[in-house]
Amino acid sequence: xxxxxxxxxxxxxxxxxxxxxxxxxxxxxxxxxxxxxxxxxxxxxxxxxxxxxxxxxxxxxxxxxxxxxxxxxxxxxxxxxxxxxxxxxxxxxxxxxxxxxxxxxxxxxxxxxxxxxxxxxxxxxxxxxxxxx
Numbered sequence: 001x002x003x004x005x006x007x008x009x010x011x012x013x014x015x016x017x018x019x020x021x022x023x024x025x026x027x028x029x030x031x032x033x034x035x036x037x038x039x040x041x042x043x044x045x046x047x048x049x050x051x052x053x054x055x056x057x058x059x060x061x062x063x064x065x066x067x068x069x070x071x072x073x074x075x076x077x078x079x080x081x082x083x084x085x086x087x088x089x090x091x092x093x094x095x096x097x098x099x100x101x102x103x104x105x106x107x108x109x110x111x112x113x114x115x116x117x118x119x120x121x122x123x124x125x126x127x128x129x130x131x132x133x
Contacts, residue, residue, distance in 0.1 A: 021077065021113070022076070022077060023074060023077065023079075023112050023113070023114045024074070025053075025057050025072075025074055027114055028053040028057070028072070028074075028114070029053055029054070029055070029057075030053065030054065031052065031053050031119075031131070032050065032051075032052040032131070032132040032133075033050060033051050033052065033061075033119050033129035033130065033131065033132055034048070034049075034050050034129060034130055034131075034132040035048065035049035035050060035051075035102070035127060035128075035129050036128050036129060036130045037126075037127070037128040038098065038101070038125060038126070038127055038128075039125055039126050040126060040128075043098070047064055047094070047095055047098055048062065048064065049061065049062055049063050049064045049098070049099070049102055050062050050129075050132060051129065052132075053072065056071075057071060057072035057073065057074070058070075058071060058072070059071070059072040059081050059106075063086065063098075063099040063102050063103055064091065064095045064096075064098045064099040064102070065089060065090065065091035065095050065096060065099050066086045066087040066088065066089060066099060067086060067087050068084060068085065068086040068087075068103060068106075069084075069085050069086070070082060070083050070084035070085065070106070071083050074112070075109075077111050077112060077113070078109045078110065078111055078112065079106075079109065079110055079112040079121065080106070080107070080108070080109035080110075081106040081107060084103065084106060084107055086103070101124075101125045102125075102127060104123075104124070105121055105123035105124060105125055105127065106121075108123055108124070109123065110122055110123035110127075111123070116131070117130060117131045118130055118131070119131075
């Protein structure tokens with residue numbers, strides 16, 4: 001009987017650990033992310049963007065030129081940032097374009113997926129972030 005119970009417990013344990021694919025606010029709370037790819041292409045070292053999630057789904061970060069902040073909302077598998085605010089400076093055409101792509105994706109809402117080391121946002125553009133320590 002013990003030999004039958006052990007594989008059954010292992011299967012149940014693995015089922016309990018599997019992800020449903022739905023991202024929760026608890027999973028995002030107190031995490032920080034560094035942008036690594038846009039639309040599948042690595043971003044140049046000269047460009048950087050990051051994001052972090054704090055209490056009550058507050059989101060803030062650096063969009064490449066300006067700092068931003070807002071209230072995150074999860075609906076099924078979509079992240080939207082409401083009441084998005086930011087500083088207002090220009091850093092050149094290429095950086096400003098990347099920044100606008102990221103901020104419009106956050107405002108409009110994007111499909112979100114999350115693993116321990118990677119966060120992706122898929123809207124009009126695809127943003128891949130890696131965990132930042």
